[in-house]
Amino acid sequence: MKRIVRVIVIALAGLAVAIAASNGPIAMDWHKGGHLYVLLKNGSVSVLDEITKRKLATIPSRFGVVPVEIFSARLKEREYVFVSGFWGRSGAVWQYTAEGQPYARFETPEQAASFDIDPDRHLLYIASPVTNVVYAIDLNQNGSSAKRVAYIREAEAVGPVIFDRGRNRVILGDTGRGTLYDVDVKNGTYQQIASDLGRPISLGIDAAYKTLFLADYMTGSIHIFRLEKGAFKKAEAIPTGLRNLSAVTLGPDDTLFVGDGVGAYQLSLKTKKLSRFAY
Amino acid sequence: MSRDFGGHGVQVVGGSNPPCPTKKPFLLMSRLLALTASLFLLTRAAAVERVLVFDDVKKTDLQANFQSDCVATQPPANFQKLQRVPTKTNAFFLYFDPTLIEPARFGKFFDYTFYIAVAGANPPVWYSCGTQVYTQGAFLDRSETAHFTVRIGDAVDDGALDVPLHSIASRDFIEIASVTKPAKVDLSQAAGIELSLHSLLPDQDLLVEPSVQATASHPGYWVSTSDVKLHDAASKDVIRIHPGDTSLVRLQLEPKKLPTLLATLGSVKPDAAHETVTAVISYRSDLGGVLRTKPVNIVVRFVPSLISLIVALFAGSLLGTLAAQFLPGTWKGFKPMAHRAARGIVFSFVAELFAMFLVALGSKFVILQFDLDPWQFLPVFFIGFAVSGGKEVLSYIGLVKQQKAEAENA
Numbered sequence: 001m002k003r004i005v006r007v008i009v010i011a012l013a014g015l016a017v018a019i020a021a022s023n024g025p026i027a028m029d030w031h032k033g034g035h036l037y038v039l040l041k042n043g044s045v046s047v048l049d050e051i052t053k054r055k056l057a058t059i060p061s062r063f064g065v066v067p068v069e070i071f072s073a074r075l076k077e078r079e080y081v082f083v084s085g086f087w088g089r090s091g092a093v094w095q096y097t098a099e100g101q102p103y104a105r106f107e108t109p110e111q112a113a114s115f116d117i118d119p120d121r122h123l124l125y126i127a128s129p130v131t132n133v134v135y136a137i138d139l140n141q142n143g144s145s146a147k148r149v150a151y152i153r154e155a156e157a158v159g160p161v162i163f164d165r166g167r168n169r170v171i172l173g174d175t176g177r178g179t180l181y182d183v184d185v186k187n188g189t190y191q192q193i194a195s196d197l198g199r200p201i202s203l204g205i206d207a208a209y210k211t212l213f214l215a216d217y218m219t220g221s222i223h224i225f226r227l228e229k230g231a232f233k234k235a236e237a238i239p240t241g242l243r244n245l246s247a248v249t250l251g252p253d254d255t256l257f258v259g260d261g262v263g264a265y266q267l268s269l270k271t272k273k274l275s276r277f278a279y
Numbered sequence: 280m281s282r283d284f285g286g287h288g289v290q291v292v293g294g295s296n297p298p299c300p301t302k303k304p305f306l307l308m309s310r311l312l313a314l315t316a317s318l319f320l321l322t323r324a325a326a327v328e329r330v331l332v333f334d335d336v337k338k339t340d341l342q343a344n345f346q347s348d349c350v351a352t353q354p355p356a357n358f359q360k361l362q363r364v365p366t367k368t369n370a371f372f373l374y375f376d377p378t379l380i381e382p383a384r385f386g387k388f389f390d391y392t393f394y395i396a397v398a399g400a401n402p403p404v405w406y407s408c409g410t411q412v413y414t415q416g417a418f419l420d421r422s423e424t425a426h427f428t429v430r431i432g433d434a435v436d437d438g439a440l441d442v443p444l445h446s447i448a449s450r451d452f453i454e455i456a457s458v459t460k461p462a463k464v465d466l467s468q469a470a471g472i473e474l475s476l477h478s479l480l481p482d483q484d485l486l487v488e489p490s491v492q493a494t495a496s497h498p499g500y501w502v503s504t505s506d507v508k509l510h511d512a513a514s515k516d517v518i519r520i521h522p523g524d525t526s527l528v529r530l531q532l533e534p535k536k537l538p539t540l541l542a543t544l545g546s547v548k549p550d551a552a553h554e555t556v557t558a559v560i561s562y563r564s565d566l567g568g569v570l571r572t573k574p575v576n577i578v579v580r581f582v583p584s585l586i587s588l589i590v591a592l593f594a595g596s597l598l599g600t601l602a603a604q605f606l607p608g609t610w611k612g613f614k615p616m617a618h619r620a621a622r623g624i625v626f627s628f629v630a631e632l633f634a635m636f637l638v639a640l641g642s643k644f645v646i647l648q649f650d651l652d653p654w655q656f657l658p659v660f661f662i663g664f665a666v667s668g669g670k671e672v673l674s675y676i677g678l679v680k681q682q683k684a685e686a687e688n689a
Contacts, residue, residue, distance in 0.1 A: 091386075217384075
């Protein structure tokens with residue numbers, strides 16, 4: 001009898017793990033004063049307390065959309081979370097309140113679904129992997145108002161984007177060529193700042209805008225760039241051992257939050273150790 | 280393209296620690312070792328880069344480009360289950376699991392995984408080749424033959440395999456229509472709206488998600504328009520449609536009986552619409568196609584239940600009989616009225632059956648120049664009223680006179 005119960009318990013645990021694995025985190029975001037937002041494969045968002053990891057809310061998934069990216073920002077003293085996705089060749093970014101209520105929707109051109117926010121200017125920077133163009137969308141305008149910021153001629157398929165508020169630049173990874181670009185949003189000029197990065201899949205930046213974190217899907221490493229003389233330089237790489245690394249964002253107390261499509265982890269930058277947490 | 284293939288466990292530290300003078304020989308040795316390791320890695324990277332090379336697929340409507348990066352690996356656990364393609368001289372085997380194809384996280388290209396095995400090698404020599412496939416053109420997702428070359432050391436061999444190719448272009452792979460136009464929604468049962476889904480794909484299955492986003496022009500007519508699903512008798516999960524096939528499914532929308540019955544009173548013509556439902560259906564091609572959506576506008580006509588029609592017929596018939604009794608000089612007592620009412624009901628019933636039969640055969644049922652639908656509440660009520668009330672009542676309210684006058688004018 002005990003054996004049967006044990007088998008059932010093991011089977012149920014296996015099933016739970018399989019279910020969790022099939023809907024793992026693909027993108028994460030946190031900033032000081034906000035919650036930890038975890039975008040799952042099925043498009044829903046888990047809102048967690050960044051310290052206790054207690055689930056505070058769930059934002060339901062959008063219908064018929066492949067989820068791609070998540071960012072949160074404080075605009076006019078109110079916390080918002082932005083989630084992007086695409087279907088076919090169309091893309092969009094949805095804006096929610098921190099409580100998960102839909103607030104606005106922004107159509108994006110040419111499957112553009114990687115993005116970040118300039119909270120000061122209320123701009124959404126998005127990048128299209130199809131055209132390799134960086135666009136800016138005014139968050140105060142409804143509908144589609146994408147304005148072209150830069151065209152990355154050498155890029156094969158641009159991927160993750162992060163806005164560096166310290167220098168007013170957009171940092172952009174090329175998933176096709178494994179390179180990193182630094183784009184001046186004022187005049188659209190850009191320069192390649194790193195190469196041989198495997199497949200850049202996610203970018204994070206510290207609160208002082210002096211350290212950049214890049215997750216490499218191909219090798220499972222997190223490349224760390226430090227700002228030196230006004231430009232980010234590759235400083236070190238932390239191998240996480242995660243097979244399908246998909247998300248990186250800064251966490252509290254010298255940590256990073258990382259995700260690999262199966263689990264969510266907190267990585268200590270001091271000890272380089274990963275600790276898994278539930279989402 | 281050169282990449283850091285030896286990424287696992289590699290840690291590049293750039294000048295964070297100042298050099299210690301007391302450990303100079305050790306440092307020199309470390310640097311020498313690091314340089315040797317780097318050269319080894321670079322050589323290895325350069326070598327593995329050429330392990331698998333696909334020729335571009337070039338067709339009138341389709342271009343595909345493959346970029347493979349291979350690393351030495353252990354044989355995959357399930358390699359016996361993978362699709363196996365030998366090269367021309369059987370020097371290598373290419374293994375492929377098409378079910379692992381998936382669109383890249385940010386879109387544009389697709390990720391494929393191929394494995395290369397050296398034939399007869401002991402210990403086994405395997406390579407895992409992550410491949411980015413870029414497609415262009417106005418094609419619908421289909422399979423094409425791709426020619427590849429394998430080069431390991433001095434051995435070179437080539438072969439070809441059929442690979443599913445997927446498009447990111449905005450073309451529909453599916454045609455959706457209601458089986459009847461307008462779509463008939465039977466109010467007597469919660470059967471929903473019958474739709475036909477036709478796959479346009481030439482050689483790949485189409486997978487339709489059962490969840491549907493539905494919006495109605497009159498949401499009050501429906502129990503709920505959220506969490507609407509497509510029901511396919513053949514499957515409970517994803518609806519699989521084979522290439523070129525058509526599948527009949529039901530959009531499970533449940534009408535509210537009274538509001539929809541009242542909605543039918545507004546229009547009596549056989550082809551008139553009572554409601555418009557917009558359903559957004561999401562689908563993708565099998566073996567890793569991009570998720571797509573297709574909205575379809577469905578014009579709906581509610582069909583009252585048989586009981587509603589019987590009630591309408593009885594009510595119309597009784598009203599017609601009663602109206603006839605109020606005409607001057609018609610009243611002859613309750614018994615004759617009851618007889619007349621019974622006779623009226625029988626004749627109304629016969630007329631309704633006759634009308635249903637005619638319309639079912641494709642004919643029109645016209646009374647007083649009105650093209651009536653004998654399946655709707657108001658026309659059935661009118662049939663009962665007209666048959667039971669008789670010519671006197673119709674004449675009294677002016678309908679017959681008008682017809683006569685019009686006939687004379689003609």
